[in-house]
Amino acid sequence: MIHKHLNYYKVYVKKDISAGLVVFLVSLPLCLGIALASGAPLFSGLIAGLIGGLIVSWLSGSQLSVSGPAAGLTVIVFNAIEQLGSYAGFLISVVVAGVIQLILGYLRAGVIGAFFPSAVIKGMLAAIGLILIIKQLPHAVGYDKQFEGAESYMDETATESFQDIFDALASISLGATVITLGALLILFIWDTRFLKRFRLFQYIPAQLVAVLWGIGFNAATLKWFPGFAVFDKHLVSLPITESLSDFIGLFTLPDFSFLSQPDVYTIAITLAIIGSLETLLSLEAVDKLDPLKRIAPTNRELKAQGIGNMLSGLIGGLPITAVIVRSSANINAGGRTRIASFVHGVFLLLSILFITRILNMIPLACLAAILLQTGYKLAKPQLFIAVFNQGWNQFLPFVITVIAILSTDLLQGVVVGIVIGMIFVLKSNYHQSITLHHEEQHYTLTLHKDVSFLNKALLRKLLNKVEENSALIIDASKAQFIDHDIQETLEDFIKASADDNITVEVYGFSKKQLAARS
Structure with a gap:
């Protein structure tokens, strides 16, 4: 069994390593930006x-999902730190979450993930793609008012985001713009059929070339x-960090004295529910994008996230979730197994330990170009x-989900999309559960599958x-069921x-039902 798994990973290892590097390049600024926006x-x-x-x-049971700090939690984290008055105290909430x-x-609560309509998942992906484009355009032209802003589109920042675009157009940095355009050109050329014919270009990730272009330019x-x-x-x-002691000094330990404060548990419940x-x-969306069409076990994912958050809180990290932006970047870069996500973590660790000075040479415009391409592929x-x-x-729940997410945030928008989707399901079920067919004076009333009290008005109308x-008849x-x-x-x-x-004839009922009365 172990040998079989090893062979499975060997097949994709080259693509996974290059994809892990790409995810690292996408993840790095997001990790920093989300921390800054969270007040941490x-x-x-x-x-x-x-x-x-x-x-x-x-x-995790998912081969493609990438976990990390989520911008969708930034407002909750920021308010929680202010409420508790201590980041060390907030870490207790992360552990409890x-x-x-x-x-x-x-408790197998992961089953709820199966109830998200396909149109809503597609709408979520498209909305995230549009958010990426809108949020990254100012960075792409060298206008970096906000560090964070790749996955969240909170209501209070919606107007600011569009305002940032207009402000950015009025204060374009020529150097940053050239870097972005050059990086986008590289990403586009690398994706053409002509270059894909050459094996060399299959092993070198376009995103790495785009970053090297930005550093070189x-x-x-200069x-x-x-x-x-x-x-x-x-x-x-x-x-x-200059030494091991400097590195260790960057970690923050939780303050266990906050265990006696009720607010800690309220915040923990909020983080656990919204994070889950x-x-x-994200897991549902990743399954939709997976080229190999694998289905990840949701309950195992909740357990994995739980252990991840416990560890993150114990050593000073932000709460984590499975994140669709990094996951979709992983898939687009050719990642096929969990090795890609692991490699991205390895690169994060190595970057902190050894090459921070080199990484600090990367223009944000390069990373903006990578995210712009990811956003376009999603939308x-x-x-x-x-x-x-x-x-x-399908289209109305899809487009309403997109608009709702852009107008509010990811969770609120998806909830709106699910409600709209359910309305269409009920409407479809309302009309399809009972049909009436007639030729001259002969009528056939057919009850299809499940018929509930919701179909009562339609039944009376048809009768x-x-x-x-x-x-x-x-x-x-x-x-199968008649209310x-x-x-x-x-x-x-x-x-x-x-x-x-x-004259009425009845078929399909038991003797104790209508046939006995007709």
Whole structure:
């Protein structure tokens, strides 16, 4: 069995290593930005990324999901730290949230992930793609007012995001813009069929080339054309450690004295519920994107996230979830197994220990270009056209989910999408559960599959169409369940049918039901 698993990973190891590098390049600025937006130490975001890559990747049942700090939790984390007045105290909430998630996993609460409609999942992916594009455009032209902003689109920042785009257009940095355009060109060329024919280009990730292009261009301009150079404000900024003691000093231990405060548990429950929902949504979306069409076990994922959050909280990290942006970047880069996520964690660790000075040379514009490409792949115009061609029952929940997420945030938008999706399901079920067919004075009323009290109004409407002096066949042979209200309505109609000279025949009911009364 072990030999079989090893062979499985060997098949994809080359693609996974290159994909892990890409995910690392995407994850690095997100970890730092989310920590900054959460009002937490910058290193706390990197800790969460390390736990997600090095630990959760092996505990999870998903081969492609990448875990780390989620921007969707930034507002909750920021408010929690302010409420408790201590980041060390907040870490206790993270640990307790992990315990709750672990319990939810053993209670098999992951089944809720199966109830998200396909149109809503597609809408979530498209919305995240649009958010990536909107949020990264200012970074792409060298206007970096906000560090964070790749996965969340909170209501209070919606206006600011569009305002940032207009402000960015008025204050374009030529150097950053050239870097972005060059990186996008590299990413586009690397994805063409012509270059894919050459084996060499299959082993070198386009994202790495884009980053090297940005570093090289900026180094050249700093030396020969300083006016076009990108300076510190628009470069990656990692904390530099000179020794092991400096590295250890970046960790924060939780303050266990906060265990006596009720607010800690309220915050923990909030983190556990919202984090679990985001994880299940991301997992469902990753399964949709998986080229090998594997289905990840949701309960195992909740357990993995629970253990991850417990460890992250114990050593000073932010709460973690499965994150669709990093996961989709993994898939787009060719990742096929959990090794890609693990490799991204290894690169995060090595970057902190050895190459922070080199990483601090990377222009944010390069990373913005990578995220712009990821956003486009998630929200391609072809996707909107394909869903539209599937009919309004699919398109409306899809587009409403997109608009709701852009107007509020990920969770609120998905909830709106699910509600709209359920309305269409009920509407479809309402019309399809009972049908009436007639030729001249002969009517056939067919009950399909399950017929509940929700179909009572439709049943009365159809029965009223049966004319006097006619014959009606009630066919319930296809129905698996018939609600008592439906039976009563049919019984009442059969009793009154003689007054209108309507002959009624019943099929598919037991003798104790309508056939006995007809």
